[in-house]
Amino acid sequence: MSGEQPARVSVDVEVSGHIIDSLILPKILDQILTRGGRFEIKSFQIGQQRDDPSYALIEVQADQWSKLDEILASIADHGAVPVNNLDCRLEAADLDGAFPEGFYATTNQRTEVRIDGQWIPVEDQEMDCGIVVDRQERKARCVAMADVKKGQWVVVGYNGVRVYPQERTAERHSEFEFMTSAVSTEKPKGVAIRRIATEMRQARSEGGRILVVAGPAVVHTGSGPHLCRLIRAGYVDVLFAGNALAAHDIEEALFGTSLGVRLDRGEIAEAGHEHHLRTINRIRRVGGIRRAVEQGLLARGIMFECVRHGVDFLLAGSIRDDGPLPEVITDVLEAQRLMRRKLRGVTFCLMLATTLHSIAVGNLLPAWVRVVCVDINPSTAIKLSDRGSIQTLGLVTDVEPFLRALVDELEISDC
Amino acid sequence: MNDTPRILMCPPDYYGIQYEINPWMNRSRPAAHAEACRQWEQLRRILADTGATIELLEPVPGLPDLVFTANAAMIYQQTAYLSRFRHPERQGEEPINARWFSEHGYRVERLPEGYYFEGAGDALFCGDTLYAGYRIRTDIRSHQYISRKTGRRVISLELVDPYYYHLDTCFCPLNHEAAVYYPAAFDSYGQRALRENIPLLVEVQPEEARHFACNAVVVGRRVVTNTGCARLHQELRRLGFEPVETPLSEFVKAGGSAKCLTLRLDGEDAAGWRREAKAADSVPAGLDSPSDTPHFDVPAADGNL
Numbered sequence: 001m002s003g004e005q006p007a008r009v010s011v012d013v014e015v016s017g018h019i020i021d022s023l024i025l026p027k028i029l030d031q032i033l034t035r036g037g038r039f040e041i042k043s044f045q046i047g048q049q050r051d052d053p054s055y056a057l058i059e060v061q062a063d064q065w066s067k068l069d070e071i072l073a074s075i076a077d078h079g080a081v082p083v084n085n086l087d088c089r090l091e092a093a094d095l096d097g098a099f100p101e102g103f104y105a106t107t108n109q110r111t112e113v114r115i116d117g118q119w120i121p122v123e124d125q126e127m128d129c130g131i132v133v134d135r136q137e138r139k140a141r142c143v144a145m146a147d148v149k150k151g152q153w154v155v156v157g158y159n160g161v162r163v164y165p166q167e168r169t170a171e172r173h174s175e176f177e178f179m180t181s182a183v184s185t186e187k188p189k190g191v192a193i194r195r196i197a198t199e200m201r202q203a204r205s206e207g208g209r210i211l212v213v214a215g216p217a218v219v220h221t222g223s224g225p226h227l228c229r230l231i232r233a234g235y236v237d238v239l240f241a242g243n244a245l246a247a248h249d250i251e252e253a254l255f256g257t258s259l260g261v262r263l264d265r266g267e268i269a270e271a272g273h274e275h276h277l278r279t280i281n282r283i284r285r286v287g288g289i290r291r292a293v294e295q296g297l298l299a300r301g302i303m304f305e306c307v308r309h310g311v312d313f314l315l316a317g318s319i320r321d322d323g324p325l326p327e328v329i330t331d332v333l334e335a336q337r338l339m340r341r342k343l344r345g346v347t348f349c350l351m352l353a354t355t356l357h358s359i360a361v362g363n364l365l366p367a368w369v370r371v372v373c374v375d376i377n378p379s380t381a382i383k384l385s386d387r388g389s390i391q392t393l394g395l396v397t398d399v400e401p402f403l404r405a406l407v408d409e410l411e412i413s414d415c
Numbered sequence: 416m417n418d419t420p421r422i423l424m425c426p427p428d429y430y431g432i433q434y435e436i437n438p439w440m441n442r443s444r445p446a447a448h449a450e451a452c453r454q455w456e457q458l459r460r461i462l463a464d465t466g467a468t469i470e471l472l473e474p475v476p477g478l479p480d481l482v483f484t485a486n487a488a489m490i491y492q493q494t495a496y497l498s499r500f501r502h503p504e505r506q507g508e509e510p511i512n513a514r515w516f517s518e519h520g521y522r523v524e525r526l527p528e529g530y531y532f533e534g535a536g537d538a539l540f541c542g543d544t545l546y547a548g549y550r551i552r553t554d555i556r557s558h559q560y561i562s563r564k565t566g567r568r569v570i571s572l573e574l575v576d577p578y579y580y581h582l583d584t585c586f587c588p589l590n591h592e593a594a595v596y597y598p599a600a601f602d603s604y605g606q607r608a609l610r611e612n613i614p615l616l617v618e619v620q621p622e623e624a625r626h627f628a629c630n631a632v633v634v635g636r637r638v639v640t641n642t643g644c645a646r647l648h649q650e651l652r653r654l655g656f657e658p659v660e661t662p663l664s665e666f667v668k669a670g671g672s673a674k675c676l677t678l679r680l681d682g683e684d685a686a687g688w689r690r691e692a693k694a695a696d697s698v699p700a701g702l703d704s705p706s707d708t709p710h711f712d713v714p715a716a717d718g719n720l
Contacts, residue, residue: 017559021612022571023604024555051543051568053559078573079555 088160114160197409208347215354216244226403280323362389439670451665536581540686541588548582588685627672
């Protein structure tokens with residue numbers, strides 16, 4: 001995370017005429033500075049003869065777009081006009097599932113495109129996508145490569161696209177600013193957890209949805225009951241996981257073991273290694289997790305609470321899955337599409353003890369969604385940041401004490 | 416080239432304060448029409464007495480500011496760079512001006528759509544350089560456009576006081592190297608640009624600036640202004656000019672004075688390009704370039720100028 005450096009945006013402007021004799025150039029440069037901007041003169045041609053005009057190409061920089069816009073408006077009156085004062089360039093996709101060459105590749109930061117002289121916000125912001133524009137509706141949205149359809153208008157090149165770097169000092173997130181390093185191994189966890197609880201309460205009170213991404217270690221470490229309490233208290237709106245979390249959670253509900261280990265005593269159960277297979281088989285026989293709950297076969301655990309409390313859960317499959325459980329979506333592209341749909345309205349994301357699902361979800365999230373990644377392995381949070389989810393706060397800890405403390409902090413006392 | 420100065424004026428038949436587009440205008444302070452006509456007629460006579468030919472633009476009902484012909488266009492050689500007014504109240508003058516110039520043998524040049532340019536009100540030659548005001552009425556893009564078209568150096572000057580909304584209300588070239596100006600109407604960059612480029616600058620005091628001392632018509636040595644500019648006149652006399660005052664109070668109510676009521680059709684005396692035109696006229700047949708020294712009908716620069 002590069003939180004120490006202020007975010008920077010810039011636009012190239014050009015000015016020509018007798019800008020030296022008129023002192024227009026120094027005036028423009030002075031205005032940029034006095035309004036809190038910076039500049040870099042990228043090119044400068046001085047008129048050879050007295051009557052020859054001069055030309056300057058200036059990169060104007062500011063910390064944020066609002067300030068840059070203010071500077072640009074003020075220097076425009078003195079003849080400095082953006083070079084890129086252009087609409088975005090659109091090209092029709094010539095086939096399904098691939099962008100035209102030179103497509104604009106998105107970031108996870110808030111983005112706008114210029115259409116007919118107006119800046120339009122890009123919806124469904126997501127990194128590593130293209131931008132598809134609906135010209136009639138004057139709307140733009142991020143679309144994944146696999147989902148683009150022939151004939152859709154795709155933004156090509158960099159003209160008419162502007163990106164708003166995530167403001168790290170926004171007051172709303174000031175509670176997180178005490179942890180400016182990406183991964184905190186040596187920071188007091190209590191303080192962090194207290195503040196995460198505050199964020200979760202705030203997200204809920206503001207009507208934002210809370211997403212939990214969880215790996216099977218949540219079950220193996222005996223944290224299942226804590227997560228259940230979070231669900232019962234209404235702190236989980238969406239759950240993303242894989243076959244393993246659900247399988248071991250249900251295994252625990254049916255056999256009292258997770259991957260064959262008795263969670264109450266920590267001992268390996270006789271033929272315990274078969275438990276998760278028998279679990280998956282039993283759920284497949286009744287047609288799925290929801291049916292198992294309806295039939296009373298599944299009466300406790302994370303998945304049970306999800307069904308009972310209407311948590312919008314999604315299980316994405318992988319090639320090493322046993323079974324899998326009937327609800328597991330084995331087509332990864334289809335899983336991605338569904339995840340995108342379920343991510344709408346999410347403002348807070350808790351990632352618990354899972355590397356692959358965390359990175360997958362991080363790729364889909366816009367930069368303004370607060371992400372807390374809890375993992376005993378620091379590389380999970382580092383990988384997330386390295387892949388562009390710079391908003392991640394990493395906590396290196398076993399997930400069980402974290403969840404226990406979080407539940408306490410949220411004063412959940414119903415069980 | 417005919418040396419007789421030619422000045423375009425428009426009789427104030429329909430002049431009046433009918434709207435407010437500058438801080439001088441106030442509809443509750445109307446211009447006295449008969450007095451305005453007398454003042455205009457007296458100005459016309461003074462200018463005719465300098466030997467200038469006065470040409471008339473026919474007044475049009477509903478266009479009260481057509482009387483301010485300085486804003487019709489900027490004259491450069493035989494081209495009239497037509498004004499594109501910022502305020503809709505004056506945009507109706509544009510076709511009238513265009514017709515007059517094309518009927519009188521000028522090439523009419525229109526600036527691109529969306530540009531603002533208010534003619535000689537905001538663009539005055541002093542020597543080879545065009546000094547041009549911007550921000551309040553004219554926009555700076557127009558300067559760049561005219562510079563490209565004419566190949567002349569344009570010094571852009573930001574106007575910062577709404578009372579001095581046109582360059583000709585705060586700046587008046589006297590000849591190739593001298594000008595009158597009111598410093599406070601410009602920002603510090605503009606003041607410096609003027610000081611660095613014009614050898615002799617005569618500063619006008621605030622109270623005389625308010626009497627439109629800078630809004631002067633220069634014909635040869637004669638400098639015609641509104642009344643109430645005694646200190647400037649004294650300084651002009653010291654420099655060898657012949658200042659003349661004439662009351663123009665009824666036009667000051669609309670934010671204009673002597674210069675605003677006139678447009679020099681053959682180019683201002685201070686315009687360097689007139690010198691080139693005359694030199695070209697005096698080239699004997701068969702010669703490619705002038706070999707004689709062009710003569711001036713303005714005071715030659717002495718030690719002070």
